[in-house]
Amino acid sequence: MSGGGQLVFLICGLIALVSAVLTVSLRSPLRAAVALLAHILSLAGLYLTLHAHLLAAIQLLVYAGAVVVLFVFVIMLIGPSAMPTTEGQPRGLLLRVAIASLMAMVGGTVAFGVSTVDRPYVDIDQCAGPAAECGQFGGVEALGHAIYQQAAVPFELVGILLLVAIIAAVAVARGHTPEEKRAFEERARKKDAEAAAAAE
Amino acid sequence: MEIGLGTYLALASVLFGIGAIGFLTRRNTLLQLMSIEIMLNSVNLTLVAFNRWSPGEAGAWSHQGQVFAFFVIAVAAAEAAVGLAILISLFRLRKSVESDRADLLKH
Numbered sequence: 628m629s630g631g632g633q634l635v636f637l638i639c640g641l642i643a644l645v646s647a648v649l650t651v652s653l654r655s656p657l658r659a660a661v662a663l664l665a666h667i668l669s670l671a672g673l674y675l676t677l678h679a680h681l682l683a684a685i686q687l688l689v690y691a692g693a694v695v696v697l698f699v700f701v702i703m704l705i706g707p708s709a710m711p712t713t714e715g716q717p718r719g720l721l722l723r724v725a726i727a728s729l730m731a732m733v734g735g736t737v738a739f740g741v742s743t744v745d746r747p748y749v750d751i752d753q754c755a756g757p758a759a760e761c762g763q764f765g766g767v768e769a770l771g772h773a774i775y776q777q778a779a780v781p782f783e784l785v786g787i788l789l790l791v792a793i794i795a796a797v798a799v800a801r802g803h804t805p806e807e808k809r810a811f812e813e814r815a816r817k818k819d820a821e822a823a824a825a826a827e
Numbered sequence: 828m829e830i831g832l833g834t835y836l837a838l839a840s841v842l843f844g845i846g847a848i849g850f851l852t853r854r855n856t857l858l859q860l861m862s863i864e865i866m867l868n869s870v871n872l873t874l875v876a877f878n879r880w881s882p883g884e885a886g887a888w889s890h891q892g893q894v895f896a897f898f899v900i901a902v903a904a905a906e907a908a909v910g911l912a913i914l915i916s917l918f919r920l921r922k923s924v925e926s927d928r929a930d931l932l933k934h
Contacts (some may be wrong), residue, residue: 632830633830636830636834640838643838643842644838644841644842644845645848647842647845647846647865648845648864650849650858650861650865651845651846651848651849651852651858651862651865652849653859653867656855656857656858659858659861663861663864663865666865666868667868669873670868670872671834673838673872674872677835677876677877677878677879678879679879679893681893682875682893682896682900685897685900686871686900689900689901690868693892693904694864694903694904694907696858697907697911698861698907701857701911701914701915702840702857704874705914705915705917705918705924709863714896719915735903758930764882764888765890765893769888769890770890770893770894771895773888773889773890773891774890777891777894778894778898779916781898783902785898785902786904789901789904789905790906792904792905792906792909792910793845795907795908795909795912796909796911796912797912799909799912799913799915799916800911800915800916801905802916802919803899810828815884818881822861823831824835826868827853
Protein backbone atom coordinates (compact mmCIF):
# COMPACT_ATOMS: atom_id res chain seq x y z
CA MET A 628 0.00 0.00 0.00
CA SER A 629 1.34 3.43 -0.91
CA GLY A 630 2.15 6.16 1.60
CA GLY A 631 -0.98 8.14 0.79
CA GLY A 632 -3.20 5.11 1.23
CA GLN A 633 -1.52 4.34 4.56
CA LEU A 634 -2.08 7.89 5.76
CA VAL A 635 -5.77 7.78 4.78
CA PHE A 636 -6.12 4.41 6.52
CA LEU A 637 -4.49 5.66 9.72
CA ILE A 638 -6.54 8.86 9.89
CA CYS A 639 -9.87 7.20 9.03
CA GLY A 640 -9.20 4.20 11.29
CA LEU A 641 -8.37 6.45 14.23
CA ILE A 642 -11.49 8.58 13.67
CA ALA A 643 -13.59 5.40 13.32
CA LEU A 644 -12.30 4.04 16.62
CA VAL A 645 -12.68 7.28 18.57
CA SER A 646 -16.15 8.02 17.21
CA ALA A 647 -17.32 4.46 17.88
CA VAL A 648 -16.21 4.78 21.51
CA LEU A 649 -17.95 8.17 21.72
CA THR A 650 -21.15 6.73 20.20
CA VAL A 651 -21.48 4.06 22.86
CA SER A 652 -20.28 6.22 25.77
CA LEU A 653 -21.89 9.65 25.33
CA ARG A 654 -24.92 10.28 27.53
CA SER A 655 -26.93 12.43 25.14
CA PRO A 656 -28.43 10.44 22.21
CA LEU A 657 -28.15 13.44 19.90
CA ARG A 658 -24.39 13.68 20.49
CA ALA A 659 -24.14 9.92 20.03
CA ALA A 660 -25.91 10.30 16.67
CA VAL A 661 -23.39 12.94 15.60
CA ALA A 662 -20.54 10.62 16.68
CA LEU A 663 -22.18 7.83 14.65
CA LEU A 664 -22.18 10.19 11.66
CA ALA A 665 -18.42 10.72 12.07
CA HIS A 666 -17.97 6.96 12.35
CA ILE A 667 -19.86 6.38 9.11
CA LEU A 668 -17.92 9.09 7.25
CA SER A 669 -14.59 7.59 8.35
CA LEU A 670 -15.74 4.12 7.26
CA ALA A 671 -16.53 5.56 3.82
CA GLY A 672 -12.91 6.77 3.77
CA LEU A 673 -11.72 3.27 4.65
CA TYR A 674 -13.79 1.86 1.77
CA LEU A 675 -11.99 4.30 -0.53
CA THR A 676 -8.62 2.89 0.55
CA LEU A 677 -9.98 -0.57 -0.37
CA HIS A 678 -10.94 0.53 -3.93
CA ALA A 679 -14.65 0.21 -3.14
CA HIS A 680 -15.66 3.56 -4.62
CA LEU A 681 -19.31 2.78 -5.26
CA LEU A 682 -19.71 1.21 -1.84
CA ALA A 683 -18.25 4.34 -0.22
CA ALA A 684 -20.84 6.44 -2.07
CA ILE A 685 -23.63 4.06 -1.05
CA GLN A 686 -22.39 4.19 2.54
CA LEU A 687 -22.66 7.98 2.52
CA LEU A 688 -26.07 7.99 0.82
CA VAL A 689 -27.73 5.26 2.88
CA TYR A 690 -26.12 5.68 6.30
CA ALA A 691 -25.21 9.36 6.51
CA GLY A 692 -28.14 10.42 4.35
CA ALA A 693 -30.92 8.18 5.62
CA VAL A 694 -30.17 6.18 8.76
CA VAL A 695 -28.58 8.94 10.83
CA VAL A 696 -31.30 11.37 9.75
CA LEU A 697 -33.88 8.79 10.84
CA PHE A 698 -32.16 8.51 14.23
CA VAL A 699 -32.14 12.28 14.65
CA PHE A 700 -35.81 12.48 13.63
CA VAL A 701 -36.76 9.88 16.25
CA ILE A 702 -34.73 11.67 18.92
CA MET A 703 -36.51 14.92 18.07
CA LEU A 704 -39.89 13.13 18.00
CA ILE A 705 -39.43 11.52 21.39
CA GLY A 706 -38.18 14.77 22.83
CA PRO A 707 -36.65 15.41 26.22
CA SER A 708 -37.32 11.95 27.67
CA ALA A 709 -34.77 10.49 25.26
CA MET A 710 -32.21 12.77 26.85
CA PRO A 711 -30.33 11.84 30.01
CA THR A 712 -32.10 12.70 33.23
CA THR A 713 -29.16 14.60 34.70
CA GLU A 714 -28.02 17.39 32.45
CA GLY A 715 -24.47 18.64 32.62
CA GLN A 716 -23.79 22.20 33.71
CA PRO A 717 -24.20 24.69 30.90
CA ARG A 718 -20.81 25.98 29.86
CA GLY A 719 -19.93 29.61 29.57
CA LEU A 720 -20.65 31.92 26.69
CA LEU A 721 -16.92 32.44 26.11
CA LEU A 722 -16.32 28.74 25.34
CA ARG A 723 -19.24 28.65 22.91
CA VAL A 724 -18.03 31.76 21.11
CA ALA A 725 -14.50 30.33 20.99
CA ILE A 726 -15.69 27.01 19.53
CA ALA A 727 -17.94 28.74 17.01
CA SER A 728 -15.16 31.05 15.84
CA LEU A 729 -12.76 28.10 15.61
CA MET A 730 -15.26 26.21 13.46
CA ALA A 731 -15.78 29.28 11.27
CA MET A 732 -12.00 29.65 10.88
CA VAL A 733 -11.56 26.00 9.91
CA GLY A 734 -14.49 26.21 7.48
CA GLY A 735 -13.11 29.37 5.89
CA THR A 736 -9.63 27.87 5.59
CA VAL A 737 -11.01 24.77 3.91
CA ALA A 738 -13.23 26.80 1.57
CA PHE A 739 -10.44 29.16 0.48
CA GLY A 740 -7.90 26.33 0.32
CA VAL A 741 -10.10 24.28 -1.98
CA SER A 742 -10.74 27.26 -4.23
CA THR A 743 -7.00 27.80 -4.88
CA VAL A 744 -5.93 24.17 -5.34
CA ASP A 745 -6.20 22.89 -8.88
CA ARG A 746 -7.03 19.18 -9.23
CA PRO A 747 -6.09 17.71 -5.85
CA TYR A 748 -4.36 14.38 -6.29
CA VAL A 749 -5.08 11.77 -3.60
CA ASP A 750 -2.42 9.08 -3.71
CA ILE A 751 -4.36 5.84 -3.19
CA ASP A 752 -2.33 2.97 -4.60
CA GLN A 753 -3.28 1.19 -7.80
CA CYS A 754 -4.31 -2.44 -7.93
CA ALA A 755 -2.28 -4.95 -9.92
CA GLY A 756 -3.27 -5.31 -13.56
CA PRO A 757 -3.81 -3.17 -16.63
CA ALA A 758 -4.82 0.43 -15.97
CA ALA A 759 -8.08 0.16 -17.91
CA GLU A 760 -9.47 -2.57 -15.69
CA CYS A 761 -7.89 -1.16 -12.54
CA GLY A 762 -9.99 1.95 -12.81
CA GLN A 763 -13.02 -0.27 -12.84
CA PHE A 764 -12.45 -2.39 -9.76
CA GLY A 765 -15.10 -1.38 -7.26
CA GLY A 766 -16.51 1.19 -9.66
CA VAL A 767 -20.12 1.68 -10.67
CA GLU A 768 -19.88 -0.38 -13.85
CA ALA A 769 -18.10 -3.40 -12.37
CA LEU A 770 -20.11 -3.60 -9.17
CA GLY A 771 -23.37 -3.03 -11.01
CA HIS A 772 -22.41 -5.78 -13.41
CA ALA A 773 -21.64 -8.11 -10.48
CA ILE A 774 -24.91 -7.30 -8.71
CA TYR A 775 -27.09 -7.75 -11.76
CA GLN A 776 -25.25 -10.81 -13.06
CA GLN A 777 -24.59 -12.83 -9.92
CA ALA A 778 -27.22 -11.56 -7.52
CA ALA A 779 -30.18 -10.42 -9.59
CA VAL A 780 -32.76 -12.36 -7.60
CA PRO A 781 -31.49 -11.25 -4.17
CA PHE A 782 -31.44 -7.69 -5.52
CA GLU A 783 -35.13 -7.93 -6.40
CA LEU A 784 -35.83 -9.54 -3.04
CA VAL A 785 -34.11 -6.63 -1.30
CA GLY A 786 -36.59 -4.35 -3.04
CA ILE A 787 -39.46 -6.37 -1.59
CA LEU A 788 -37.73 -6.41 1.81
CA LEU A 789 -37.46 -2.64 1.84
CA LEU A 790 -41.12 -2.28 0.81
CA VAL A 791 -42.20 -4.64 3.59
CA ALA A 792 -39.98 -2.80 6.06
CA ILE A 793 -41.53 0.56 5.11
CA ILE A 794 -45.07 -0.83 5.48
CA ALA A 795 -44.15 -2.48 8.79
CA ALA A 796 -42.54 0.69 10.11
CA VAL A 797 -45.62 2.74 9.23
CA ALA A 798 -47.97 0.12 10.70
CA VAL A 799 -46.00 -0.21 13.95
CA ALA A 800 -45.27 3.46 14.49
CA ARG A 801 -48.71 4.78 13.49
CA GLY A 802 -50.59 3.65 16.57
CA HIS A 803 -54.37 3.86 16.81
CA THR A 804 -56.50 6.93 16.42
CA PRO A 805 -59.16 7.51 19.13
CA GLU A 806 -61.94 6.45 16.73
CA GLU A 807 -60.24 3.15 15.96
CA LYS A 808 -59.63 2.51 19.65
CA ARG A 809 -63.31 3.17 20.43
CA ALA A 810 -64.47 0.83 17.62
CA PHE A 811 -62.09 -1.85 18.85
CA GLU A 812 -63.41 -1.63 22.42
CA GLU A 813 -66.98 -1.68 21.13
CA ARG A 814 -66.30 -4.86 19.17
CA ALA A 815 -64.68 -6.50 22.20
CA ARG A 816 -67.68 -5.59 24.38
CA LYS A 817 -70.13 -6.99 21.82
CA LYS A 818 -68.14 -10.23 21.65
CA ASP A 819 -68.17 -10.52 25.44
CA ALA A 820 -71.94 -9.99 25.49
CA GLU A 821 -72.44 -12.66 22.85
CA ALA A 822 -70.28 -15.09 24.80
CA ALA A 823 -72.27 -14.40 27.94
CA ALA A 824 -75.56 -14.96 26.06
CA ALA A 825 -74.29 -18.24 24.63
CA ALA A 826 -73.25 -19.40 28.09
CA GLU A 827 -76.76 -18.80 29.40
CA MET B 828 4.52 -0.15 8.81
CA GLU B 829 2.81 -2.43 6.35
CA ILE B 830 -0.96 -2.19 6.22
CA GLY B 831 -2.44 -5.43 4.99
CA LEU B 832 -5.54 -7.52 5.31
CA GLY B 833 -4.77 -8.27 8.96
CA THR B 834 -4.76 -4.59 9.88
CA TYR B 835 -8.22 -4.09 8.47
CA LEU B 836 -9.49 -7.24 10.18
CA ALA B 837 -8.01 -6.09 13.51
CA LEU B 838 -9.65 -2.68 13.18
CA ALA B 839 -12.98 -4.29 12.26
CA SER B 840 -12.83 -6.70 15.21
CA VAL B 841 -12.12 -3.84 17.62
CA LEU B 842 -15.05 -1.89 16.17
CA PHE B 843 -17.30 -4.95 16.51
CA GLY B 844 -16.21 -5.29 20.14
CA ILE B 845 -17.01 -1.64 20.82
CA GLY B 846 -20.45 -2.11 19.28
CA ALA B 847 -21.11 -5.28 21.27
CA ILE B 848 -20.05 -3.63 24.53
CA GLY B 849 -22.28 -0.66 23.76
CA PHE B 850 -25.24 -2.91 23.00
CA LEU B 851 -24.78 -4.87 26.22
CA THR B 852 -24.06 -2.01 28.60
CA ARG B 853 -26.35 0.79 27.47
CA ARG B 854 -29.98 0.79 28.56
CA ASN B 855 -31.18 3.44 26.11
CA THR B 856 -32.78 1.65 23.15
CA LEU B 857 -31.66 4.38 20.73
CA LEU B 858 -28.03 3.84 21.69
CA GLN B 859 -28.46 0.08 21.46
CA LEU B 860 -29.68 0.48 17.87
CA MET B 861 -26.67 2.70 17.13
CA SER B 862 -24.39 0.00 18.56
CA ILE B 863 -26.00 -2.52 16.19
CA GLU B 864 -25.20 -0.18 13.31
CA ILE B 865 -21.55 -0.04 14.42
CA MET B 866 -21.38 -3.85 14.50
CA LEU B 867 -22.96 -4.17 11.03
CA ASN B 868 -20.53 -1.59 9.67
CA SER B 869 -17.52 -3.45 11.09
CA VAL B 870 -18.68 -6.64 9.37
CA ASN B 871 -19.03 -4.71 6.12
CA LEU B 872 -15.43 -3.55 6.54
CA THR B 873 -14.19 -7.14 6.79
CA LEU B 874 -16.19 -8.12 3.69
CA VAL B 875 -14.77 -5.26 1.62
CA ALA B 876 -11.22 -5.93 2.91
CA PHE B 877 -11.42 -9.61 2.00
CA ASN B 878 -12.67 -8.63 -1.45
CA ARG B 879 -9.72 -6.26 -1.89
CA TRP B 880 -7.18 -8.99 -1.13
CA SER B 881 -8.75 -11.61 -3.38
CA PRO B 882 -9.96 -9.55 -6.32
CA GLY B 883 -9.74 -12.30 -8.95
CA GLU B 884 -7.97 -11.86 -12.29
CA ALA B 885 -7.66 -8.66 -14.21
CA GLY B 886 -10.57 -8.22 -16.60
CA ALA B 887 -12.78 -10.59 -14.60
CA TRP B 888 -12.82 -8.99 -11.18
CA SER B 889 -14.66 -10.75 -8.41
CA HIS B 890 -16.87 -8.37 -6.43
CA GLN B 891 -18.54 -10.91 -4.20
CA GLY B 892 -17.48 -9.23 -0.95
CA GLN B 893 -18.69 -5.83 -2.11
CA VAL B 894 -21.97 -7.27 -3.38
CA PHE B 895 -22.46 -8.92 0.00
CA ALA B 896 -21.69 -5.65 1.80
CA PHE B 897 -24.22 -3.92 -0.46
CA PHE B 898 -26.93 -6.33 0.66
CA VAL B 899 -25.89 -5.95 4.29
CA ILE B 900 -26.32 -2.17 3.94
CA ALA B 901 -29.82 -2.66 2.48
CA VAL B 902 -30.86 -5.03 5.26
CA ALA B 903 -29.37 -2.69 7.88
CA ALA B 904 -31.46 0.19 6.52
CA ALA B 905 -34.62 -1.94 6.80
CA GLU B 906 -33.58 -2.99 10.31
CA ALA B 907 -33.09 0.61 11.39
CA ALA B 908 -36.52 1.61 10.04
CA VAL B 909 -38.38 -1.22 11.78
CA GLY B 910 -36.32 -0.90 14.98
CA LEU B 911 -37.04 2.80 15.29
CA ALA B 912 -40.74 2.18 14.62
CA ILE B 913 -40.80 -0.37 17.45
CA LEU B 914 -38.97 2.17 19.61
CA ILE B 915 -41.64 4.80 18.97
CA SER B 916 -44.35 2.25 19.73
CA LEU B 917 -42.61 1.30 22.98
CA PHE B 918 -42.28 4.95 23.88
CA ARG B 919 -46.03 5.46 23.38
CA LEU B 920 -46.69 2.57 25.73
CA ARG B 921 -44.15 3.29 28.45
CA LYS B 922 -43.25 6.98 28.05
CA SER B 923 -39.62 5.88 28.18
CA VAL B 924 -36.94 4.50 25.83
CA GLU B 925 -35.15 2.44 28.48
CA SER B 926 -35.03 -1.22 27.45
CA ASP B 927 -35.45 -2.23 31.11
CA ARG B 928 -38.97 -0.80 31.02
CA ALA B 929 -40.03 -3.15 28.19
CA ASP B 930 -41.18 -5.92 30.55
CA LEU B 931 -44.79 -6.53 29.51
CA LEU B 932 -44.16 -10.22 28.79
CA LYS B 933 -42.10 -10.72 31.94
CA HIS B 934 -44.88 -10.87 34.52
